[in-house]
Amino acid sequence: MDSSPLPQLIVIGAIKAATTWIAQQLRTRPDVCMPGPEPHYFSREFHRGEIWYRSLFADARPGQLVAEKSADYLACPETPARIAALLPSVQLIAQLRNPVERAYSDYCMLFRRGQVDGDVDRHLDGARAPERRFLEGGLYGRHIRRFLDYFPAEQMKVILHDEIRRDPAAVTADVLRMLGLPPDEHAAPTEQRVNDGASALLPLALRRLPAPVKRLAAPLRGNRLFEGARSLVARPIDYPPLSEDTRKRLADFYRDDIDQLARTLGRDLGAWTDPAPAVR
Structure with missing residues (x-):
C-alpha cells in the first residue's frame, strides 16, 4: 500500500459557496499541502481506488497539514459513508450560501461554459428542469444531516457565505484556529474574490x-x-436574468429545508427565506 499521507481536512462544498476562496487561503500557506485540482474521489472518481487517491498527496512534506477540496461532496449521497470508512477522524468544512443565490450562480457557471441554454426559468423549475443539480445542491438541511449520521458535529465546521462577505479575514482566522495553524501576518488580502462570474x-x-x-x-x-x-x-457575459416568479418559487422550494438546517445548526437563517434578488 502507498505510504503517502491522507487528508486531515476536506472542504466538502457546497458548489458556488466560495469553496475556491477558502482553498486559496489554505493553499498558499507553507504548512498546508492542498493539491490544486479537485480530486472528486469520494464522489465521481471513487472507482480509481485508494492508491490513486493517496498518490495525490505524495508531495506532502513532514509537518504539513494535508487537505483537499471537492465542492460536490456535500450533495453526493454516497460521500459521507465513503469518507467515514477511510478517514473517520478527518475535519470537514462545509460552506453554505443562500440556496436561491447558489442555484442561480451554479446555473450561470454552466451557462458561461456553454453546457446549458438561456432558459434559466426552466432549468430552475423543479417540474421542468432537465437536471436536478441546480435545485438539489442547495438542500443543505438534508445534506448536512447525512454527514452528521457519520461524523460528530465537532468535526464539521459550517461557514455561511454571508460571513465571508461580511468579514473574510475573521473567517480565515477562525478556520486557522480550528486547524491549529498560526495566523499568517503576511497573507495576501482575503477580500479578493475567486471565480468572479462578472469577469x-x-x-x-x-x-x-x-x-x-x-x-x-x-x-x-x-x-x-x-x-x-x-x-x-x-x-463580459450577458447572463439570463432570473424572473421574480422563479425567485419566489425557489424560496418556497427551500423553505422547509432551511428550517431543518437552522434547527440542526442552531442558527438564525431567516434571511435566506426572503426571496431577495439572486447574485451570481
Missing part, C-alpha cells in the same frame, strides 16, 4: 479548445502581451 471571458469556441492546447497556453498567462491579446477578444 470577461473568451468566446465559447476558444474556451472549448482541447485540454492539451490549453496546457500549452497556461504558461503565458500573466504575460503582458498575452493578456493584451486576450483582452481584445474577451467580453
Whole structure:
C-alpha cells in the first residue's frame, strides 16, 4: 500500500459557496499541502481506488497539514459513508450560501461554459428542469444531516457565505484556529474574490479548445502581451436574468429545508427565506 499521507481536512462544498476562496487561503500557506485540482474521489472518481487517491498527496512534506477540496461532496449521497470508512477522524468544512443565490450562480457557471441554454426559468423549475443539480445542491438541511449520521458535529465546521462577505479575514482566522495553524501576518488580502462570474471571458469556441492546447497556453498567462491579446477578444457575459416568479418559487422550494438546517445548526437563517434578488 502507498505510504503517502491522507487528508486531515476536506472542504466538502457546497458548489458556488466560495469553496475556491477558502482553498486559496489554505493553499498558499507553507504548512498546508492542498493539491490544486479537485480530486472528486469520494464522489465521481471513487472507482480509481485508494492508491490513486493517496498518490495525490505524495508531495506532502513532514509537518504539513494535508487537505483537499471537492465542492460536490456535500450533495453526493454516497460521500459521507465513503469518507467515514477511510478517514473517520478527518475535519470537514462545509460552506453554505443562500440556496436561491447558489442555484442561480451554479446555473450561470454552466451557462458561461456553454453546457446549458438561456432558459434559466426552466432549468430552475423543479417540474421542468432537465437536471436536478441546480435545485438539489442547495438542500443543505438534508445534506448536512447525512454527514452528521457519520461524523460528530465537532468535526464539521459550517461557514455561511454571508460571513465571508461580511468579514473574510475573521473567517480565515477562525478556520486557522480550528486547524491549529498560526495566523499568517503576511497573507495576501482575503477580500479578493475567486471565480468572479462578472469577469470577461473568451468566446465559447476558444474556451472549448482541447485540454492539451490549453496546457500549452497556461504558461503565458500573466504575460503582458498575452493578456493584451486576450483582452481584445474577451467580453463580459450577458447572463439570463432570473424572473421574480422563479425567485419566489425557489424560496418556497427551500423553505422547509432551511428550517431543518437552522434547527440542526442552531442558527438564525431567516434571511435566506426572503426571496431577495439572486447574485451570481
